[in-house]
Amino acid sequence: MKPTNIKDPEYFHKVVDCQYACPAHTPVPEYIRLIASQRYTDAYMVNWESNVFPGVLGRTCDRPCEPACRRGRVEEEPVAICRLKRVAADNKEDVTGLLPAAGKSNGKKIALVGAGPASLTVARDLAPLGYELHIYDENAHGGGFMRSQIPSFRLPEEVLDEEVGYITDNGNVTTHYKQRVDSLKSLLGKDYDAVFVGSGAPRGRDLPGLPGRDEGAESIHIGIDWLASVAFEHRSKVGKKVIVLGGGNTAMDCCRTARRIGGADVKVIVRSPFADMKASPWEKDDAVAEDIPIIDNHVPLEFVIEEGKLVGMRFDRVKAEYDDKGKRSLISTGEEPAFYPCDEVLVAIGQENSFPWIERDIDIEFDKWDLPRLDAATFQSTNPKVFFGGDAAFGPENIITAVAQAHQAAISIDLFCRGEKLDSRPAPNVNLVSQKMGIHEWSYDNAVCDDQRYLVPHAEKSAALKDRKLEVELGFSTETGFEEAQRCLNCDVQTVFTDNLCIECDACVDICPTECINFIENGAEADLRGRLRMPANNSEQDLYVSGKLPTGRIMAKDENVCLHCGLCAERCPTSAWDMQKFLYQVSKASLIPGLPE
Amino acid sequence: MSYVRPAFRHPESKTNAEGFTRQDYEGALSTLCAGCGHDSVSSGIVDACFELGVWPHRVAKISGIGCSSKTPTYFLGKSHGFNSVHGRMPSVATGANMANGEMAYIGISGDGDSASIGLGQFGHVARRNLNMVYIVENNGCYGLTKGQDSATTDVGSKSKKGDPNPFEAIDLCAMALQLGATFVARSFSGDKEQLVPLIKAAMTHNGFAFIDVISPCVTFNNTPASSKGYEFVRDHIEATGKMDFVPVRSEITANYEPGFTKEITLHYGSVIHLYKDDKLDCTDRGSAMRAIQEHNDKGRILTGLLYVDPDSKDFHKVQQTVKQPLRDLDEEDLCPGARALNAINGSLR
Numbered sequence A: 001m002k003p004t005n006i007k008d009p010e011y012f013h014k015v016v017d018c019q020y021a022c023p024a025h026t027p028v029p030e031y032i033r034l035i036a037s038q039r040y041t042d043a044y045m046v047n048w049e050s051n052v053f054p055g056v057l058g059r060t061c062d063r064p065c066e067p068a069c070r071r072g073r074v075e076e077e078p079v080a081i082c083r084l085k086r087v088a089a090d091n092k093e094d095v096t097g098l099l100p101a102a103g104k105s106n107g108k109k110i111a112l113v114g115a116g117p118a119s120l121t122v123a124r125d126l127a128p129l130g131y132e133l134h135i136y137d138e139n140a141h142g143g144g145f146m147r148s149q150i151p152s153f154r155l156p157e158e159v160l161d162e163e164v165g166y167i168t169d170n171g172n173v174t175t176h177y178k179q180r181v182d183s184l185k186s187l188l189g190k191d192y193d194a195v196f197v198g199s200g201a202p203r204g205r206d207l208p209g210l211p212g213r214d215e216g217a218e219s220i221h222i223g224i225d226w227l228a229s230v231a232f233e234h235r236s237k238v239g240k241k242v243i244v245l246g247g248g249n250t251a252m253d254c255c256r257t258a259r260r261i262g263g264a265d266v267k268v269i270v271r272s273p274f275a276d277m278k279a280s281p282w283e284k285d286d287a288v289a290e291d292i293p294i295i296d297n298h299v300p301l302e303f304v305i306e307e308g309k310l311v312g313m314r315f316d317r318v319k320a321e322y323d324d325k326g327k328r329s330l331i332s333t334g335e336e337p338a339f340y341p342c343d344e345v346l347v348a349i350g351q352e353n354s355f356p357w358i359e360r361d362i363d364i365e366f367d368k369w370d371l372p373r374l375d376a377a378t379f380q381s382t383n384p385k386v387f388f389g390g391d392a393a394f395g396p397e398n399i400i401t402a403v404a405q406a407h408q409a410a411i412s413i414d415l416f417c418r419g420e421k422l423d424s425r426p427a428p429n430v431n432l433v434s435q436k437m438g439i440h441e442w443s444y445d446n447a448v449c450d451d452q453r454y455l456v457p458h459a460e461k462s463a464a465l466k467d468r469k470l471e472v473e474l475g476f477s478t479e480t481g482f483e484e485a486q487r488c489l490n491c492d493v494q495t496v497f498t499d500n501l502c503i504e505c506d507a508c509v510d511i512c513p514t515e516c517i518n519f520i521e522n523g524a525e526a527d528l529r530g531r532l533r534m535p536a537n538n539s540e541q542d543l544y545v546s547g548k549l550p551t552g553r554i555m556a557k558d559e560n561v562c563l564h565c566g567l568c569a570e571r572c573p574t575s576a577w578d579m580q581k582f583l584y585q586v587s588k589a590s591l592i593p594g595l596p597e
Numbered sequence B: 001m002s003y004v005r006p007a008f009r010h011p012e013s014k015t016n017a018e019g020f021t022r023q024d025y026e027g028a029l030s031t032l033c034a035g036c037g038h039d040s041v042s043s044g045i046v047d048a049c050f051e052l053g054v055w056p057h058r059v060a061k062i063s064g065i066g067c068s069s070k071t072p073t074y075f076l077g078k079s080h081g082f083n084s085v086h087g088r089m090p091s092v093a094t095g096a097n098m099a100n101g102e103m104a105y106i107g108i109s110g111d112g113d114s115a116s117i118g119l120g121q122f123g124h125v126a127r128r129n130l131n132m133v134y135i136v137e138n139n140g141c142y143g144l145t146k147g148q149d150s151a152t153t154d155v156g157s158k159s160k161k162g163d164p165n166p167f168e169a170i171d172l173c174a175m176a177l178q179l180g181a182t183f184v185a186r187s188f189s190g191d192k193e194q195l196v197p198l199i200k201a202a203m204t205h206n207g208f209a210f211i212d213v214i215s216p217c218v219t220f221n222n223t224p225a226s227s228k229g230y231e232f233v234r235d236h237i238e239a240t241g242k243m244d245f246v247p248v249r250s251e252i253t254a255n256y257e258p259g260f261t262k263e264i265t266l267h268y269g270s271v272i273h274l275y276k277d278d279k280l281d282c283t284d285r286g287s288a289m290r291a292i293q294e295h296n297d298k299g300r301i302l303t304g305l306l307y308v309d310p311d312s313k314d315f316h317k318v319q320q321t322v323k324q325p326l327r328d329l330d331e332e333d334l335c336p337g338a339r340a341l342n343a344i345n346g347s348l349r
C-alpha cells in the first residue's frame, strides 16, 4: 500500500465515526468534551454552528451518528450522542448575545418557501451576510414538520419556539406566515434575486383503491394530516379502537398520539416483518411500552363497513421471502384473512413530494417521479435562480439532512448572487493540534471509561398518556450527562505517526490494548489486512500505513477499534506517535460563531 | 500518565485451547521507560504463554533486582511471583522448584543481576540443570541505577555517558553452554517472530532453558556507539535460521509449515522445526560454542536456538527427589514406617 496521505482532511475525518456519519458533520467529540467540562453553552454553540437546532435534534434526531459510533464496535452500545446534545441545550445559558448579528444590507433579496428546518437554515447562514430574507409559510408559526408533525410529547413547543426564534428574530429575516405560495411563477416575478424551495414533502400516501375507502372516509385519515390537525388543535379526540397502518416513524407518532387523546385499544398493523419496519428501534420500543401491539406481516385487504360505518379492517396474512439479491416479496400464507375491529384508521404508509404550485413552464425540469432535477452538490435547479433543499429536494428524509443540504444551498445562493461559479465550493475548515502537555500528559482525558450506556429516565407512563404535551423523555441530569460523556472515546484525537522518528522498538505494538498497530512487510491492501496481528476484517475502516522504516517494514494501523487511549504515544520513546486533535468543520456561507477558543 | 490499561480488547480476540484470553496473561501497566526493550520481552512472554495455553496459576515468576527484574509485575498478573534479592533469583527458584517440581518457573534477570553480582548463582543453577526458563534481559548496562557499564558491555561500546568500556565482556550463552545448560538461545527484544517460539520451546524443555535476550535500554544505552542499542543490534544481527515450535496438540491438525530441515522432539512430545541447514548443529554443544565464537570474531551477533539436549535430565531426576509438590505428600509418604527405617539402617550396616 502507498503511505496514507494524512494531509487529505477526509482521512482523519473518516476516523471520527460519529461526525463522519452525521449529514451535517457536527464535531461530536468536541462538544461531548465540552459537556464533560460543564461548558454547556460552548457545547451548544458548537452544535448550533453545525446543526442549527440542537435542542430539537437533542430530542428528535434520527441520529445516524450512533450506529456509526466506535463504542458500538468495542462494546455493546454507542455513546448516547443525541441525548448528550440535549444536555447541552437544557443547561446552556442565554445564548442570544452569541448569535450572529444581521449583516449590513448587501442589497440582495431572497424568497424562501416553507419555514421548515431547510429554509430556516438557509436564512440563518445568509442573514449575517446582509441578505434580505423573506420566509413564506402557510402555517401560523415557523418550524415546518417539526411543529406540525413531531408531537409535543417528543418535542415541547417552547424548545422549538426558542430555536426558530434565534433565526427569525434576526433583523434581516422577515416571516410571511399564513401565506401559502400558490404560484412560483408569480414569486419569481417579484424582485427576488433567488428563491429557495424548502416546502417539504407534504403529501401523505393513501390507499385509494382499497374496498371501503370511500364509504368509510369519515373515519379514515391520512396520518400526517391527522397529526397536523392534532398539533394545531383542530382535533382533540379519537375513537376508542384505532388501527394505525404503516411501520415508519409517522405510524409510531400516530399511534402514540392516539393513545393520548382517547385511543384505548390502539394497534399498529404493518405489511412487513417487524425487523424490516422503517421506524427507528427506539420509537418501536416506546410504542410497545405504551401498550401498543405491533402486528406485522399483515397486508390490508379492505375497510369493513357496516350500515355505512367503519367497523374494522380485514388483512391478508403474509410471510416475507427474500431472493438472492435480498429483494423482499410478501407471499400470502393462504390462511383466512384476519379481521380487526376498529372505530378509526390512520394511514401512515409514507409521504411524497408534491409541487402543484410550481408551474411547469418556468424552466424547472422535473424527472419521471415528478421531482425537480437538481445538481446534487449545489442544489440548484435547471432554473439557475431557484434552489431546493430538505424534503423538497430529494424526497423525505429528516431534519439533520434538511439542515445539511440547506448549508450547501446557502453557499450556492451566495455564490450565485455574487456572480461566482457554483462549483468553487469552500474547503472545510480543518486543524490538527498536538495534545501533548508534557511527558505522558495529554490535554484530553485519555483514560477509557468502561461504563455501559446510561438510560434516559422517562415520565410516569400514566401521567404521560393523559397529557399529549407532557414530554416523555426527561433527559439526562448533568451528573448522568457527565458519566455518559466520559464514555466517548475522543475519536477526533488522532494517532499521528511520523515514520522517520520511529526506531521500531515495538513499544506501541506491545501496549496497544486492541492490537491495532503492526510493523510488517508491505503488501496490497487485501493481503495486508489478512496478515495483521488482528486481521482487519472491517473493510469500512481504513488502514493507516507509513512509509518504509529502517528495517524495510512499514507501520500499518487498523483504525477499526483504536480506543484513542494515547498509550502508543505514551510508550513511544521518540514521539513518533503523537495524539493530535483534529477539527473538521464544514464551511458555511457565513462565519457562524461556534467553536470556543 | 496512564496507570491502567483500558479494559477493552479487540472484539475478535480469540481464546486459547484452555479457554483463556490473551488478557488473562497480562499484568499491570509497565512503569519502565517508554521504548524499553524489556517491555517487549514481557509481551513476548504473554504471547508465548497464551499460545501455549499454560494455566496462569501453574506458573511462578522469580526475579532479582533491576529494571528487568521489575518486569514480572507487567506480565502474568494471575501467576505466582517472588521478587528476590539482587543476583539471588536462582537460589529462590531452586528452593521453589525443590518444593514443587510441577510448576513452571520463569526466572527474569538482567545482565547486572546475572553477570555481575549473581554470576556465581547463575553458574550453579545452570550446571544443576534446574527445570526452569531463565531469561536475561541484556541491555549491557545497569539500567535501574542509571546506566553504568555492566559485565556484558562489549569492549569499546559507549553508553550515554560516553566513555568506551575498557573491559572484556562476559558472553552468558557461551558460559551457560560451558556449564552444562541443556537449552541455550539468544534473541532480540525487537524480533518477536523469533523470540516467542524460543520462549515456547524453552517453557516446554525439561531442564535449564537459558535465553539471553538483547533488550536495549533506550534511556542510558541506546546511543549509536553502543553495541546494545536498537540500531547497532539490527545492523549486526544474524539468525541461526527460522524456527517453529509445534506443540503436542497441533500434531493432529498439522498446521505448521512444511520444508523444515531438522526436527527436534522435546521431552513432552512437542517438536522444534528448524529451517536452515547451516554449519550449526543445535544438538551439539561444541558446534554451538564454535558458532558463537566465529560470529563474535566477525563482530556479528548470532541469535536463535543455539543448543538443545532433548534428552536432558533435570535436577529432580538427577537428585532423585520428588517432583510432586511437598505439600501433597501425606503421612504415609513422609513416614514410611519402622520396616522401611529398618531396611535403610540395615543397608548402612
Ligand SMILES: Cc1cc2nc3c(=O)[nH]c(=O)nc-3n(C[C@H](O)[C@H](O)[C@H](O)COP(=O)(O)OP(=O)(O)OC[C@H]3O[C@@H](n4cnc5c(N)ncnc54)[C@H](O)[C@@H]3O)c2cc1C
Pocket: A060, A061, A062, A113, A114, A115, A116, A117, A118, A119, A136, A137, A138, A139, A143, A144, A145, A146, A149, A150, A179, A180, A181, A182, A198, A199, A200, A201, A202, A224, A227, A249, A250, A253, A357, A389, A390, A391, A392, A396, A397, A398, A399, A400, A402
Ligand atoms: C410524523 C413525522 C415525524 C417525524 N419525526 C422526525 C423526527 O423525529 N426526527 C427527524 O429528524 N425528522 C422527523 N421527520 C421528518 C422531518 O420532519 C422532515 O424531514 C423535515 O422537517 C423536513 O424539513 P423541510 O425544511 O424540508 O420541510 P418541512 O419541515 O416539511 O417544512 C416545509 C414547510 O413548508 C410549508 N409549505 C409547503 N408548501 C408551501 C407553499 N406552497 N407555500 C407556503 N408554505 C408551504 C409546509 O406547510 C411546511 O411548514 C418526521 C416526519 C413526520 C411526517
Ligand SMILES: Cc1ncc(C[n+]2csc(CCOP(=O)(O)OP(=O)(O)O)c2C)c(N)n1
Pocket: B065, B066, B067, B068, B069, B086, B109, B110, B111, B112, B113, B114, B117, B137, B139, B141, B142, B143, B144, B145, B150, B217
Ligand atoms: C545487593 C545490591 N547491590 C547493588 C544494588 C544496586 N543495583 C540495583 S539494580 C542494579 C543493577 C541492575 O542491572 P541489570 O540487572 O542489568 O538490570 P537492568 O536495570 O539493566 O535491567 C544494581 C547494581 C542492589 N539493589 N542490591
Ligand code: SF4
Pocket: A016, A017, A018, A019, A028, A029, A068, A069, A070, A071, A078, A079, A081, A487, A488, A489, A490, A491, A492
Ligand atoms: S466514541 Fe465518541 S468520538 Fe467516537 S464515534 Fe462515539 S461519540 Fe464519536
Ligand code: SF4
Pocket: A495, A511, A512, A513, A514, A515, A516, A517, A557, A561, A562, A563, A564, A565, A566, A567, A568, A569
Ligand atoms: S490510541 Fe494507540 S494504543 Fe490506544 S488503541 Fe489506538 S493505536 Fe492502540
Ligand code: SF4
Pocket: B032, B033, B035, B036, B037, B038, B067, B068, B139, B143, B144, B216, B217, B218, B219, B220
Ligand atoms: S532505565 Fe533503561 S532498562 Fe530501565 S526502564 Fe529505562 S530504558 Fe529500560
Ligand SMILES: [Mg+2]
Pocket: B066, B068, B110, B111, B112, B137, B138, B139, B140, B141, B142, B143, B150
Ligand atoms: Mg541491564
